[in-house]
Amino acid sequence: MLSIIVPCFNEEEAIPLFFAEMEKIQPLTGKTFEYIFVDDGSKDGTLKAIKQLPSSEGSKVRFISFSRNFGKEAALYAGLQASTGDLVTVMDVDLQDPPELLPQMVQMIENSDIDCVGTRRADRAGEPPIRSFFAKMFYHLINKISDTYMVDGARDFRLMTRQMVDSVLEVTEYNRFSKGIFSWVGYKTKYISFENRERSAGETSWSFWKLFNYSIDGIINFSDAPLNIASFIGALSCVGSGIALIFIVFRALIFGDPTSGWPSIVSILLFIGGLQLLSLGIIGKYIGKIFLETKKRPIYIAKEKSSKD
Structure with missing residues (x-):
């Protein structure tokens, strides 16, 4: 089974589009899909849209709904806790993480001794220049001052073995920075690149200020x-x-x-x-x-x- 962790915050429009694309990919992976949608205190019809998704022989839909908005880090942790698959992936519901990469990622793990296949953006096309500049500066800085190396442009979208997921869950700190935690736990990881994509629907909740604060948290959490x-x-x-x-x-x-x-x-x-x-x-x-x-x-x-x- 392949568990798919999908954090959602006000993603009512994107959920049906994401599910339809994933169902096209499911037969190519040779795995049964376990979807775990985490509704992070959405104010729209996100939870209703999740409940309307059908389960089938090849896929099972589950969900967790928070009492309020706890943030994406909490949603990722909740999804990882609830997952039961021997392989686990984390994906954004806006289709900026290409579903068509999953079959290749599954093959890479099953045909080698690696524990994780990560993804990274080959470029930042379509992103505001100021955001791209600060993102590059963040990765350059964090890799200079921290013992935990973080790949520039790395996404949360990655496929992990159960052993690696269990190790991530052992890190129970309240202040979480998943990109750093994924690197800190170790394990053999290979990265594949893809071209940057626009959102399929809706608007991002990540403003420049939120991303800036998130980067500060990353520096504080992984460097003194x-x-x-x-x-x-x-x-x-x-x-x-x-x-x-x-x-x-x-x-x-x-x-x-x-x-x-x-x-x-x-x-x-x-x-x-x-x-x-x-x-x-x-x-x-x-x-x-x-x-x-x-x-x-x-x-x-x-x-x-x-x-x-």
Whole structure:
């Protein structure tokens, strides 16, 4: 069986299109499909559209409906928890993840010793230039400061063995960044590329600001470099101010030149204060993550779900 995890948020229009395309692919994979649609607190008719999807001999439709919007990371985790297949894939319902790649991905896993087949976009055609620029900068930065390597352009769309999925589920942290977790657990992974695609229907819920915050979470979750940078800035500022103080004292003793220029003093104080606030903000971000982890709140709350039968 092949379990297909499909997170959904306000995707009423896209669900029938996605299901129709997947059903065309199912016979080519040689697997029985187990669809697990996760309704992430949608405000439209997403859950109704899911319930209308028919099960058959070759496919079984299941769903999980959250009590509110918990985010895509929670939806992915819930779907992985509910999956029962020996192979598991994660796909977006908007058809930006090409269903026709699945037969090839299944063959790659079954005919080799790899544990995961990932996908990555060959380009970012159709994406706003500013978003493409920051996305490339994110991958460049995270791979410089983190021990966990993340492939540029990698999608959540990947096919995993049951062993790898079980390892991912062992990572029970509240603050989740799946791209990093998939890489962190290890296992042999090969990537295949595809051309970027537009959504089949609906509008994306991922604004630039949401993606920016998501990238910040990824950096915080998989690197302590920001803390080191804050410490370095503090040390550099301390050394610089010490050198400046010694220079001013010697100048006054030798040349009798009194210290003057209150605007420059105010500017320096504001600059140092800004560095302190920046450092406190970085430290506060990590403390906030610790605070959320220590609460031990559930990653999601399911309001309704289908049976496994």
